[in-house]
Amino acid sequence: MDIYRIRPGTQVDLRQWDPDDKSAFEGGKSEGQKAVEKLNCRLEVLQELLYAEGKHKVLVVLQAMDTGGKDGVIRHVFDGVNPQGVRVASFKAPTPEELAHDYLWRIHKHTPGKGEMVIFNRSHYEDVLVVRVHNLVPPDVWGRRYAHINDFERMLAEEGTTILKFFLHISKDEQKARLQARLDEPDKRWKFNVGDLGERALWDEYMRAYEVVLSETSTEWAPWYIVPANRKWYRDLVISEVLVQTLESLNMRYPQPKENLDEVVIE
Numbered sequence: 001m002d003i004y005r006i007r008p009g010t011q012v013d014l015r016q017w018d019p020d021d022k023s024a025f026e027g028g029k030s031e032g033q034k035a036v037e038k039l040n041c042r043l044e045v046l047q048e049l050l051y052a053e054g055k056h057k058v059l060v061v062l063q064a065m066d067t068g069g070k071d072g073v074i075r076h077v078f079d080g081v082n083p084q085g086v087r088v089a090s091f092k093a094p095t096p097e098e099l100a101h102d103y104l105w106r107i108h109k110h111t112p113g114k115g116e117m118v119i120f121n122r123s124h125y126e127d128v129l130v131v132r133v134h135n136l137v138p139p140d141v142w143g144r145r146y147a148h149i150n151d152f153e154r155m156l157a158e159e160g161t162t163i164l165k166f167f168l169h170i171s172k173d174e175q176k177a178r179l180q181a182r183l184d185e186p187d188k189r190w191k192f193n194v195g196d197l198g199e200r201a202l203w204d205e206y207m208r209a210y211e212v213v214l215s216e217t218s219t220e221w222a223p224w225y226i227v228p229a230n231r232k233w234y235r236d237l238v239i240s241e242v243l244v245q246t247l248e249s250l251n252m253r254y255p256q257p258k259e260n261l262d263e264v265v266i267e
């Protein structure tokens, strides 16, 4: 899965990244789904360990175009983890109070504490994506933010946070099919936003903005992964695998009990 990790200093051209790629897995959809289920079980154990050890903090950032699959990843990849130690923070258009502060203010308070795993459904990256594409602040203001973000994430990492960032990469055609499905299926209509069509019309501008994000903010301490996301099972597989491998590399241990429990007798 390392083929999807962006090395610091890479200039990303998203046209070179195939949203249909599935080259890191031998099998097809049903084998892929089984592999995800196995990884779910592994993740369950690792998350329990993370919580029990209470030492590491884990932050997972999900970014994508509309219909890119952020909600699907949260449902499928984190299926089975204990809600006690896992939280999702979703970032919508900022409120007046949030806008009255710097753009990291609302983000920082949702970062994970010790033993916790937090999933960002959108993130501070919106402040260099939608904000850039729509000129919500002047270029010199958003232009400084890549450096702020790298510094902010470095601070989080140095203070014990493991950061993983995933860009769910779908094609424009795949988005069309998924938006159409939202229109056609009564149970999906609630997800349809007429406003999403305006964002779709700005597809190329968004791709440029994502390329800058991926080129400027993939660091040793907070790497980006470009996840081929046209196939949902493959998208889930890539993210599950990266997450499990990363948690395994933390070499976590259950804490030793505070007292010697060998002599304890329960009456």
Ligand code: AMP
Binding pocket: 091, 092, 093, 094, 122, 123, 126, 127, 130, 131
């Ligand atoms: P959804 O994730 O579909 O519920 O949509 C959330 C909306 O909030 C998206 O259209 C985002 O672009 C928007 N949004 C999130 N963060 C920001 C931000 N910092 N500035 C402006 N819009 C934002």
Ligand code: MG
Binding pocket: 066, 067, 193, 196
């Ligand atoms: Mg939406």
